[in-house]
Amino acid sequence: MKKLTNTPKPRRFKRKAEANPTKPLNGPRRLVLFNKPFDVLSQFTDGQGRSTLKDYIDIADVYAAGRLDRDSEGLLLLTNDGKLQHQLANPKAKTSKTYWVQVEGVPSDEDLAPLRKGVELKDGPCLPAKVKPINPPDLWPRTPPVRERKTIPTSWLSITIKEGRNRQVRRMTAAIGFPTLRLVRYQIGEYTLKGIANGEYQQLVDDQIA
16 A cells, blocks of 8 residues: 655645635636645634644635544545535435544454444434455554553554444444544545645546546
């Protein structure tokens, strides 16, 4: 697996406002694949001085297609095309999303069975997920590091879902007794983090976009 490099220092860019999804395209259709660092908000503005997308992305009139929690890392898609944004973010489209998840403990196949069948959460049952154990991926160091308990081993899972509930993957692993320690979204649909360093982005234009 190709190594994904360390997080660079944030760069700050001026941005007047959020893009309007209903606004006609100004120039070519764009899709930005951003490798979001830990502790960065999936938005361009924040009144509390926290790190946002504006610290990393200097492309005008793109907006996030969905979101990624502040304490999660990895792939976030942004676009200037309202139709594409709806296609990627709308739960009814059931776009698949794959996460690499470090959990506390080492779950067995029996432990993972509820996730594969559709685990029950407080807001209702989940759709069946694709879940498999994986070797620890060769990721960038997280800042701050994950807090691990010396007496409890950790392991990594690949989890693919087609829903987008709030903090869903974390709640899924907690429901079977294996809390999530680190969560990295690797893939959305056919787009992946491959070759994109943490804190960097890749831009696709027009016919490069599926």
